Structures are given as structure tokens and as C-alpha cells.
Amino acid sequence: MPRISPLFALFAALAAPLAAQVGLPGVQLPRVGGVLGQVGELVDDTLDRTDRIARDLARDRLRMIDRLVRRHGDAIALDARGEPARWGEVLLMDAGEDALARAGAAGFVLLETVELADLGMRVSRLRVPAALELGEAERVLERLLPSVTIAPDNLHFQSGDAGPVPLALAAAAGGAGRTPVGMIDGAPGRSVTVAATRGFADGAPYPSNHGSAVASLLASQHAGPIRVADVYGTDSAGGNALAIARGLGWLVGQGSKVVTISLVGPRNLVLERAIAGARKRGVVVVAAVGNDGPAAPPAYPASYDGVVAVTAVDGKRRALIEAGRALHLDYAAPGADIHGLNAKGKRIVLRGTSFATPLVAARLARAIERGGDWRRVLDSEAEDLGKKGADPVYGRGLLCGSCTGR
Known part of the structure; x- marks a missing residue:
């Protein structure tokens, strides 16, 4: 059934009293211009309120980043774009010995070189000279090594609220499938059974509410093996690009065919390359668009080429007002109620696009098992909401519409 536009619903609500009065003797009919004026005022008020919420969400994101840097100034810094990253470190991709030697002569210290063979890439971590801020260090290396890809180790944040309201424990809904699915997040608690968990941050694996919630939703719809890469642990600078790339490399090497990522951060060349490497191995990455609202910058990794970008709806199938945006949008799934x-x-x-993402990943894994074109299978399952066909609010449609979690 097509979704009724807010403007049509608003007009219908105002027009209903008018229709009820037509033909009644002695009743003064309102002027049409007056009714339309009321519609215009209400629509303008609704749009203004939506814009205010979007602006507030964008400001909240900036305030959050500022608080984070102030609180963890010894672990987190702002890069040249003003985005949060691991303090005092930069990343080089596929740098040769000569490039590393030139960086060393300029005061940069090689901490380690990470081989990500399953992704076809190599990353070197360099310590920034004490006299340089992170953004300055990026610019120095760009001038010194113009042919080398240089990136900060940007942080990514979980895109959902694992609410504190405890309810009676319910039995899992159960799922089907044998396709191995990977998950990059915090580690789940013992109540969620997974095939393996491996840490890629200080103190990892360490159980988190967010990771547990995402894993429990995935397990409720998927009975195949689930492997979890914990990129947070107890690390103040957890969720960084290199940790995610390492986790992705491990999951690809373990045979995961689908990887779900309910994290959001800025564009990062290291992570972009890692995801491209996973796609070359036939792995499908599913990612959340985040909860910073439509006025926030595009979400990554959801915005990388070929990533399945997921937004969320509530129990009444309304798009979450705080849902972020990506450069493309594929599907929606329940992320509230x-x-x-x-x-x-x-x-x-639970509430947030984080929790819609594993539901789509489970459906995608099931579609892969059928063989053929998984996109065609998902499109046939998706319920069209909003404007007819694909649109920027619901993507190609709603998947797992009756899913309520565990």
C-alpha cells in the first residue's frame, strides 16, 4: 500500500470538517483560501521543526567530538579536516623502504607495518614528531612523500542506543542459513553465542552493550556461523580505521561472505582501500548510515562504493528522524521499537540505524545461499515505502519489516 505523504495527510485533516459541512443549512463554509493558508502555516511549521532537529543533531555531533577530544586528549586528536583520529599517529599505505627512510629522517618513527594479505594491502603506522600537531604532520608527509597514500587513523562511532530499560528475557526468534557472517563492533556478552571473537584494540575482546545488541539481532535471524571483530575493547581511541581494516582482513580470511558494520566515521583512505579489497574477494559489506541526522556529513563506511547502506524505521514504519545520510541508500529495516x-x-x-543493519545482513546472507543475484532476491522481498521505487528516505524498500528482535 503506498505511503501517504505528510502534506496530503495534513490537507485531508484540515479539509475533513469542510467536507462534513457541505450541504448543511445555516452553516457558514470556511473560505478555501483560509484553509489553504492554515495548511501552508502548518507545513511551514513542520518543515521548520524538521530543519531545527537536523541542525541540532549536527551540532550535537560537533559537541560530542569536542568533548571526546577534551576528555581523551592523550589518545585522540583532530586531523587536518577536523575529524577525530588516534593521537600522534599517521598511516602510510604500501610505502617502500625509501619512503619510510625519508619519513624517519624527518622525525617520524615507524611503529609497525601491518600486512593485510587477504585485502591485498600493507599499512605502516608512524609516530608523529612531538613538535607537530596531527594535521601539521599530515601536511608535512604529503609534501615529503607525494606518491604515497597518507591517512590519519580516524575514529568511528557506534550508531545506535542500546537503551538501559531491562525487560523479561525472551527466547530467540531463530534464523536460518549457513553462510558465514562477520561483524565489526564491540564484543558480545556470553549470552550471545558466536563462532569466534577476536580483539583488534587494547583490552579487546571486551563485552559491550552495543556489540551484544547487534550480535543478538544478527543471531535472531541467522543460524550460520557468526564471527566478531572487536575494534573497541577498552581503548579510548578504539574504532579506528586501522583496527577496522585489521578486523575486516581477519573476517575475510576466516571465510565471511557478508560483514555487518554498525559504525560511522569520516572518509578514510585506508578503510576505503580495505573495503575495496574485501569486495574483490566477493565479500559484501553492510553498513549503517548513522544517527547524526540528515545535516551531518555523509556516513562512512556506508558511503564507500559497493557497500550496502542501511537506514532505519520505527514500529510504525516511519523513517527515524535522526537517521543520517550516505552518498547512496540501499535498504531500510526496523531500528526502533x-x-x-x-x-x-x-x-x-534499542533505537538507531545500528540495529537495522544486522537484520539486512542476515537477509543478504540468506539471499546469497539461494545463488544467483542476491540484489534481485532482496529487491523482491523489500516493501516499497515512500515515493514509488527507490528513494532517498527508504532506499529500495523495507526488509525484515516484521522483525522485532529478541
Whole structure:
């Protein structure tokens, strides 16, 4: 059934009293111009309120970043674009011995070189000279090594609220499938059974509410093996690009065919290259568009080429007002009025695009098992919402519309 536009609904609500009065003797009919004026005022007020919310969400994101840098100034700094990254470190991709030697002569210290063979790439971590801010260090290296790809180690944030409201524990809905699915997030608690968990940050694996909720939703719809790369642990600068790339490399090497990522950050050349490497191996990456609102910058990794970008709806199939945006949008799934498990195994209320993403990943894994074109299978399952066909609010349609979590 097509979705009724807010403007049409608004007009219908105002026009209903008018229609009821037509033909009644002695009743003064309102002037049409007056009704339309009321419609215009209400629509303008609705649009203004939506714009204000979008602006507030964008400001909240900037405030969050500022607080984070102030609180963890010894671990987090702003890069040349003003985005949060690991303090005092830069990344070089596929740098040769000569490039590393030139960087060393300029005061940069090689910390390690990470071989990500399953992604076809090599990353070198360099310590920034004490006299340089992170953004300055990027510019120095760009001038010194113009042919080398240089990137900060940007941070990515979980895109959902694993609410604190405990409810009675319910049995899992159960799923189907044998396709191995990987997950990059925090580690799940013991109440969620997964095939393997591996840490890629200080203190990892360490159970988190967000990781537990995402894993519980994935497990509720997918019975095949689930492997989790914990990129947070207890690290103040967890969720960085190199940790995610390492986790992705491990999941690809372990045979994951689908990888779900409910994290959001800025564009990062290291992570972009890692995802391209995974796609070359036939792996499909599914990612959330985030919860910073439509006025925020495009979400990554959801905006990288070939990544399946996911937004969320509530129990009434309305798009979440805080849903972020990506450079493209593929599908929507429930991300509010659903439940999952926290790190202690308690059933909790969830809200955010984080929680729609594993539901789409589970559907995608099932589609892969059928063989052929998984996109065709998902499109046939998707319920068209909003404007007819693909649109920027719901993408190609709603998947797993009846899913309520665990």
C-alpha cells in the first residue's frame, strides 16, 4: 500500500470538517483560501521543526567530538579536516623502504607495518614528531612523500542506543542459513553465542552493550556461523580505521561472505582501500548510515562504493528522524521499537540505524545461499515505502519489516 505523504495527510485533516459541512443549512463554509493558508502555516511549521532537529543533531555531533577530544586528549586528536583520529599517529599505505627512510629522517618513527594479505594491502603506522600537531604532520608527509597514500587513523562511532530499560528475557526468534557472517563492533556478552571473537584494540575482546545488541539481532535471524571483530575493547581511541581494516582482513580470511558494520566515521583512505579489497574477494559489506541526522556529513563506511547502506524505521514504519545520510541508500529495516540483549544478557530497548543493519545482513546472507543475484532476491522481498521505487528516505524498500528482535 503506498505511503501517504505528510502534506496530503495534513490537507485531508484540515479539509475533513469542510467536507462534513457541505450541504448543511445555516452553516457558514470556511473560505478555501483560509484553509489553504492554515495548511501552508502548518507545513511551514513542520518543515521548520524538521530543519531545527537536523541542525541540532549536527551540532550535537560537533559537541560530542569536542568533548571526546577534551576528555581523551592523550589518545585522540583532530586531523587536518577536523575529524577525530588516534593521537600522534599517521598511516602510510604500501610505502617502500625509501619512503619510510625519508619519513624517519624527518622525525617520524615507524611503529609497525601491518600486512593485510587477504585485502591485498600493507599499512605502516608512524609516530608523529612531538613538535607537530596531527594535521601539521599530515601536511608535512604529503609534501615529503607525494606518491604515497597518507591517512590519519580516524575514529568511528557506534550508531545506535542500546537503551538501559531491562525487560523479561525472551527466547530467540531463530534464523536460518549457513553462510558465514562477520561483524565489526564491540564484543558480545556470553549470552550471545558466536563462532569466534577476536580483539583488534587494547583490552579487546571486551563485552559491550552495543556489540551484544547487534550480535543478538544478527543471531535472531541467522543460524550460520557468526564471527566478531572487536575494534573497541577498552581503548579510548578504539574504532579506528586501522583496527577496522585489521578486523575486516581477519573476517575475510576466516571465510565471511557478508560483514555487518554498525559504525560511522569520516572518509578514510585506508578503510576505503580495505573495503575495496574485501569486495574483490566477493565479500559484501553492510553498513549503517548513522544517527547524526540528515545535516551531518555523509556516513562512512556506508558511503564507500559497493557497500550496502542501511537506514532505519520505527514500529510504525516511519523513517527515524535522526537517521543520517550516505552518498547512496540501499535498504531500510526496523531500528526502533525493537529489542536485543545487552552484555549481561538482559533484554533491552534499542533505537538507531545500528540495529537495522544486522537484520539486512542476515537477509543478504540468506539471499546469497539461494545463488544467483542476491540484489534481485532482496529487491523482491523489500516493501516499497515512500515515493514509488527507490528513494532517498527508504532506499529500495523495507526488509525484515516484521522483525522485532529478541
